Each structure stands twice: as C-alpha cells, then as structure tokens.
Amino acid sequence: MLTKEKFKASLTFFFVLLVENLLFANTIVVGVSFSIPPYVIEETDQGVELEILREAFKIKGHTVKVKYLPLARTFMQLGSGKIDGVINIKKGMLKNVFYTDVVITFQNCAISLKKRGFPDFTDLNSLKGMYVIAFQRASYILGPEFGEMTKDNNQYEETALQKTQLFRLFMERNADLSKRST
Numbered sequence: 001m002l003t004k005e006k007f008k009a010s011l012t013f014f015f016v017l018l019v020e021n022l023l024f025a026n027t028i029v030v031g032v033s034f035s036i037p038p039y040v041i042e043e044t045d046q047g048v049e050l051e052i053l054r055e056a057f058k059i060k061g062h063t064v065k066v067k068y069l070p071l072a073r074t075f076m077q078l079g080s081g082k083i084d085g086v087i088n089i090k091k092g093m094l095k096n097v098f099y100t101d102v103v104i105t106f107q108n109c110a111i112s113l114k115k116r117g118f119p120d121f122t123d124l125n126s127l128k129g130m131y132v133i134a135f136q137r138a139s140y141i142l143g144p145e146f147g148e149m150t151k152d153n154n155q156y157e158e159t160a161l162q163k164t165q166l167f168r169l170f171m172e173r174n175a176d177l178s179k180r181s182t
Contacts (some may be wrong), residue, residue: 028057029065031083033136034161039104042068049087052103070160071136090141107170108142111169124149130157133165 026070030053032040039048051100067083072087075094091099112118124145132150134142136158139150150156159165 005006017044026061027063027065028085029067029083031069031077031086032066033074033088034068035062036162039106043130049104053087060158072160093137093140108138113169128153129155133159133168134156135162 032042032050034040035042036047038047039049041050050064050066059062067077069077071088074083077083078086078094078097086094126151130153132153132155134157138158139147139156
C-alpha cells in the first residue's frame with residue numbers, strides 16, 4: 001500500500017552553476033521554467049524563488065538575468081554554455097555542475113475531477129492506462145515507482161506549462177489525472 005507520505009514526492013530547489021562561469025561573470029544568466037506562482041511569475045519577472053536568487057548573487061556583486069525556458073531546454077542550454085545556471089532540479093540530474101543547498105521544497109499532488117469517480121490512490125500502478133499529464137521530467141523527479149508507471153502508460157504526457165495540465169484536465173482531453181507542484 002502506498003502511504004500518503006510516499007505518494008507526496010517533493011522537488012527540491014537546486015541552483016546549478018558551471019563554476020568557471022560564475023567566477024568571471026558580472027551577469028549570471030539563469031534558466032528558469034515557466035510560471036509557477038508564487039515561486040516564479042514570468043509575466044512580471046518576479047516571485048519568491050527569483051527574489052532569493054537575485055539577492056544571493058547581489059551580495060557578491062552579480063546581477064541575474066532570467067531566461068524562461070521549458071525545463072528540458074534549460075539542460076541543453078546549460079550544456080552548451082548559453083546559460084550559466086538552472087533552478088528547480090533534483091540533485092543528480094546533471095553532471096559537472098555545482099548544486100546549492102535546498103532553498104525551497106515543493107509539494108507535488110495529484111488532481112482529478114470528482115465526476116471521474118476515482119478512489120483514493122493506494123498504488124501508483126493503478127494509474128496505468130489512465131491519461132496522466134505531469135510537469136517535464138516528472139517521470140524522473142517523482143521517483144522510480146512513478147517512473148515505472150510512466151513507462152507502461154502510453155497515455156502519460158509531460159508538459160512544460162502547468163496551465164496546460166489544468167486546461168487538459170478541465171477542457172481539451174479531459175485528463176484523468178494532473179500532477180502539479182504546489
């Protein structure tokens with residue numbers, strides 16, 4: 001039986017830097033996934049995480065330029081040197097980078113519509129065959145049991161925009177379940 005604690009995976013906030021770039025740059029370019037209010041609000045270039053990030057670098061005389069990208073693209077741009085860092089990744093997802101201490105912990109949750117009549121979840125395997133939509137890299141971030149479920153589910157999808165998850169849950173494809181970070 002899957003306990004509530006096991007099902008609630010938390011994504012920790014890590015800031016990743018290519019160390020040699022940090023030593024010489026006055027402006028640090030950081031890849032940030034799209035809006036997850038109140039943590040990141042792309043429309044106003046604000047949010048709790050961005051304020052912490054900017055203040056931490058300000059102490060050392062650096063400014064931060066935020067580049068909004070899907071999570072998967074931040075990895076590519078970091079690897080090619082187009083950006084200097086990434087926020088909101090799980091330790092171990094990238095090699096040859098510096099991980100900071102945890103700054104913010106997210107609480108992930110599953111959302112379904114009442115009209116779908118789903119019972120309380122006791123096992124992630126019960127999601128096989130259901131249309132599940134989650135954030136990018138959730139199949140890795142939410143642990144091996146969730147990852148196994150996604151491999152066997154041809155209706156599993158990941159998206160960069162959380163509002164897309166909600167749109168599909170309520171409107172478009174009437175997703176069975178949406179996984180969100182709160």
